[in-house]
Amino acid sequence: MxxxxxxxxxxxxxxxxxxxxxxxxxxxxxxxxxxxxxxxxxxxxxxxxTPEHIVRAAEKALREGKTFYTPAKGIPELIDAIVEVYREKNYDISQENVIVTPGAKYAIFEAMLSTIDEGDEVILLDPSWVSYEPCVAVSGGKVVWVPHSEGFEDAPVEEYVTDRCRMIVINSPSNPLGVVYPKSFLKKIRDLAVDMDLIVMSDEIYDKIVFDEEFHSIAEFDDMLERTILINGFSKTYAMTGWRLGYAIAPEEIIKYMLRLQSHSVSHPTSFVQYAGVEALKGDQxxxxxxxxxxxxxxxxxxxxxxxxxxxxxxxxxxxxxxxxxxxxxxxxxxxxxxxxxxxxxxxxxxxxxxxxxxxxxxxxxxxxxxxxxxxxxxxxxx
Ligand SMILES: Cc1ncc(COP(=O)(O)O)c(C=O)c1O
CATH class of the missing domain: 3.90.1150.10 (Aspartate Aminotransferase, domain 1)
Structure with missing residues (x-):
């Protein structure tokens, strides 16, 4: 029955x-x-x-008994590896700015739940990846859809920002468009976010899969690290969708609350998967x-x-x-x-x-x- x-x-x-x-x-x-x-x-x-050396790192961790609970925000080795990757790109971040999550999707959920209040508006570019809208809804927020301009590399976001707006979501390279947003568009969003005191969620899960031009993150622009929640993960870059491993980089105060949610919900990503993540970031690229x-x-x-x-x-x-x-x-x-x-x-x-x-x-x-x-x-x- x-x-x-x-x-x-x-x-x-x-x-x-x-x-x-x-x-x-x-x-x-x-x-x-x-x-x-x-x-x-x-x-x-x-x-x-998944590349062989990454699989072997998980196997090794399992054999070495890395099968216990880990710190809720992730093992220090992985957090350090993430910090190192971004410091190499000149991001002035430290361990306190990072949380490791079971997939980038869960980082997005935690980030929205930690920053969106009932009735807050969240700007999504039309079209956007399928899960942002439900994440906003569960957080109690309201989606404001902004159409792209012709050519899909710009959008009149400035016309849609109201006093209720809390966050703009940018996903570059974009799913479903495949577009990589140019610096001019990112700069415009940066100026808007600073003027209106908004958070930008920058979902960079496809940042390594670019073909014609260099990838730029909105977090590179002045004063943006303090208002960006950068989302990334291992699913796409390292063909690790089923492993469920992602992370967020954000101001310490936001990470603190994401960590509270994580510690009371999923606890942490799977222990030995995190060791595979260290190998993915530090091993042969x-x-x-x-x-x-x-x-x-x-x-x-x-x-x-x-x-x-x-x-x-x-x-x-x-x-x-x-x-x-x-x-x-x-x-x-x-x-x-x-x-x-x-x-x-x-x-x-x-x-x-x-x-x-x-x-x-x-x-x-x-x-x-x-x-x-x-x-x-x-x-x-x-x-
Ligand atoms: C734009 C975007 N963000 C996030 C995700 C989620 O990735 P993960 O497998 O790390 O949860 C996906 C997966 O399809 C995606 O396309």
Whole structure:
């Protein structure tokens, strides 16, 4: 028997909608199980195995009995490694500015719960990654969607900031756009944040996956370390999605409250996974370059096909997504594309308010799969 009768769920969880991508991915799995040649371009994770030296570090930690509770904010070795990485980039931070979390996603949750009060406004650029909106909702905040300007590398955020605004969320390189925001845009956000005394959450989980230009963080600008919550993690850079390891860098006062939440909820990220994190940051980095090179080659293949098909897409300069305008209702399009051509894609509706005719295609899949999927897309558009 399944018990379905619930006497009460909170208003906060009631406000969260189920992921718009779930139906598509469940159907993709069902079709694959039925033996259909499914190509999954809906996924948001690298298709590479975690590099061997990182796996070995976790194994070693396990064998050495690193299986007990760790400090709630993470093992000192990992916190030191993170501080070292950012000090090398000239960030004047110390151990007190860092917390290690079970995935970047949990760092985002903790950060929003620690800084957003009931009714506070949080600016999200439209489109944005699917989980920011539920994080804001659970924190009691209100999302203010800001459309991008043409070309997706700027947005008129200044027109949407009110006295109730508390935070602006920037995600560069962006999921789902693949855009890497230029310095001019970041500088504008910096000036706004300083003038209006706002926090900027800078989600930099794709910072190493950039193709054409240098990545810049808003935290690099004057007076920004004191108002930035920088989010990063291991999932994308080191192909470690299932390990659940991320971190936040923020002013000490914010970290203090994130730590309270963490110590009373998940306690800390898994002990031996944190040792793997130390190896990821301090060990050989050539694995990252190899993955980025492969992502770039895949991106280039897709660009050629999409251009040939005459489709509009956002400038794909980082991460591993192409955001494409198919000029049809994207939910219907994705359902039909999967049903008829066995290619899974994510409808733009999942990412914001204004992209009902756009789809996100992830190129975290092999070149052969990409070529085949593009051929099928071309046939599908002509049918
Ligand atoms: C923009 C963005 N931020 C955060 C995350 C969460 O990453 P993690 O696996 O570290 O929780 C993702 C994962 O898809 C993402 O795309």
């Amino acid at each position: 399944i018990v379905t009768k619930v006497t009460k769920v909170s208003g906060r969880v009631r406000s969260i909608q189920p992921s718009a991508t779930l139906a598509i991915s469940a159907e993709a799995k069902r079709l694959a199980r039925a033996g259909k040649p499914v190509i999954n371009m809906g996924v948001g994770e690298p298709d590479f195995n 050539s694995c990252v370059g190899e993955m980025v090179k492969e992502f770039r080659a895949r991106r280039d293949i897709m660009i050629e096909y999409l251009k040939e098909m005459g489709l509009e897409f956002a400038p794909p300069k980082g991460a591993f997504y192409m955001f494409v305008n198919v000029e049809k209702d994207s939910v219907e399009f994705c359902e039909k594309f999967l049903k008829e051509k066995y290619v899974a894609a994510t409808p733009g509706k999942a990412f914001g308010k204004s992209f009902a005719t756009w789809i996100r295609l992830s190129y975290a899949t092999s070149r052969d799969n990409i070529v085949e999927a593009m051929e099928r897309l071309s046939e599908f558009l002509q049918s």
